[in-house]
Amino acid sequence: MSAGNSSPIQVLLIEDDPGDAQLLRELLAGEKNPSFHVRHVGSLKEGLAHLAVGRVDVVLLDISLPDSTGLPTASRLHQQFPLVPIVVLTGLDDDTVALELVRNGAQDYLVKGHVDGNILSRVMRYAIERKRSEESLRKAYAQLQATQTELVQAEKLAALGRFSSGIAHEVKNPLGVVLGGVEFLERRLSGADSETKVALEKVKESILRADMILQGLLQFARPSQPMVQPVEVKELIEDSLQLLKYKGPLRDIQVEVEAVSAQMVFHAEKNQIQQVLFNLLVNAVEAMPQGGKLTVRTEASAKEICGVEPPLCVIEVADTGNGIAPEDIQRLFEPFFTTKHDQKGIGLGLATSKMIVENHAGKLVIQSQQGKGTRARVILPVRGGNHGSH
């Protein structure tokens, strides 16, 4: 923008009367500091075409043009080029018209024959500055609205977090009793018929599912900063697979663990990473209802992977299941999005897992091919990290 510096102000004059146009050029030719460079066109159509390709700091617009007359002239130009200030020139001397023009996008209104070079220069310079201020205000307002929305959302989540932690104890304790009772019955009724055993198994699955939902809600509503400690990868994987087996039988699923070194250690909040790993294992199992192969492998890396700083530890969970549809891949980490259509999930698992991994300065990457399977990789810095992002 030229106002306030030595470059000429670029003016687009849209005026069909050559005499009026020449008069305006002469008025502006005498103005210096700033000076004005005037480009003249005779119709609104030519004016719009020029605005589309050339730099224009301000438009001087006659509202009585051969291809457009009256108030819609200014509003049409403003709609197509909202960032360009418009000063309307007209033969009319009507405050009502002036007000309507300003409402329709013009910055100011001048009556022909009642202006000199000084007034014309000043009005155009002020129009440019007002437009600039208007744009700054609009952006600030948009930012304020966005911040307000975020704050409202954050407060909702904080309130949910406070409420959730309050009920967690009340719900988790009786869940503990119910689970203990079911396991007690499982052992006492080890000789019972298969229907009884299946019934008990289903009750146990539901308890664990209820607990996972509760945990997911708590974690999502009030994400906790990781309490970093050394974590042995081998023990982490063994515990997670053990937990997976207790969740339910792995019917026709072959489990393989590859390349896990007993010396591989990284620094993280163990319970949180275990939650992530367990979630990935459960997803893998549920993707193979007809059976398949579940592979867990690890790798150490001295090179950066996906923006995570080395040295790294990568834990990969791969299945040979149904895979994920391409249109669903983009949405995997959205809260409450789920591809499980049998009430098995409420869609917080991957959103929470991603949040946990990123809180550890890591990355969770999922690749999938429909009909072939899915591979989920948890990439974590060995030394631990805390981005605290959510």
Added chain:
Amino acid sequence: MAVTDVKTVLIVDDEEDFCFFVKENLQQLGSYQVLIARDGASGLKMAKDVHPDVILLDIMMPRMNGLEVLKRLKASADTMEIPVLMLTAKNDAQSQQQAAQLYGEDYLAKPIQADFLKTKIEHALSRLGR
């Protein structure tokens, strides 16, 4: 089976029903003798008198909470070596951090499956060479 093969587990938790099932399930799963203390004060006394192999400790208890019990266990020469696994419905980072700072061996969330609890107990015992 030799008496020395039986491990003594002390549960300190005010939830009677929970304690009942943990005791029954653990004793079914392995060679455990499970004792129960219903509050922090009796838990401390029983820990000193019996010297269990491992303690399972709840946090949310009336009068003396589990973190205070843990602090006193680790402050006493008689009980400081006993591994303590927090077993609690209060699963928040601040409590976990406090427990770790007080040298709690592990932090487990309720509800918990008996097999998994047994695994965690065995891990704790093997780490300490018991």
